[in-house]
Amino acid sequence: MRRSSSILSERSSKLLNMTTMLATTRASSLPWLSDGPRAIPQAFPYQGSKRALAGLILSLFPEEGVGRLVEPFAGSAAVCVAARKYDMAETCFISDVNAPLMGLWRQILCAPQELSNRYERMWLDQQSDPRKYYVRVRDEFNRTQAPELLLYLLCRCVKAAVRYNQRTGDFNQGADNRRLGARPDVVRERLTAVSHLLQGSSVRVADYQTVLA
Ligand SMILES: C[S@@+](CC[C@H](N)C(=O)[O-])C[C@H]1O[C@@H](n2cnc3c(N)ncnc32)[C@H](O)[C@@H]1O
8 A cells, every 4th residue: 555655656746747847848938828927918907817827828729829819708808918918819809798898898999098097087086085986986887887987996896806786787896995996007007008919809798608609
């Protein structure tokens, strides 16, 4: 028994060494692995973002990349952004069932500076009473679904997690009152970079089954 377990541990350590060697060799030749997730710009924080995994996901692409990349549960579209950054997709198709989120994506693609200006105004306006301000923005978002309001909510809400009332459909996530959300200059830089990378992409509100059918 002792003998077989020592053979097993010897084998698993050999396997581990081989995997590490392979990962190291690949990482030095694949920039999306060696650069790390922080090299991939992120338009807004989003719970469940695949940004940390995007490098590994790109490693599974054909070596020459793909013509059109479809991201059917897009959220923050981390895989599309990474694929465009490393020239692994010619165009991207961003799709999600969350309609206001896709409205925000359209704005990021078409008018990133205008969106950044609006965020800046909100970020400054909130300073005198951030808690009250967040609730006001949330109420207004539930009436209008305006993209800049969703951007502000994503930057300020708990764990960047969108949460909706099942009955009314209202956005009901609370604010993370330890933070005021990313500074406007940081948000502008992110939106500008992502918008630039994703020019030519399409955005659609749809269930994944429709998109993949
Ligand atoms: C965990 S998030 C994905 C995050 C994304 N991969 C990223 O990198 O940010 C899951 C997303 O799937 C979307 N979703 C949930 N059910 C869906 C469905 N049936 N069809 C399409 N999108 C859906 C949600 O709105 C949410 O944005």
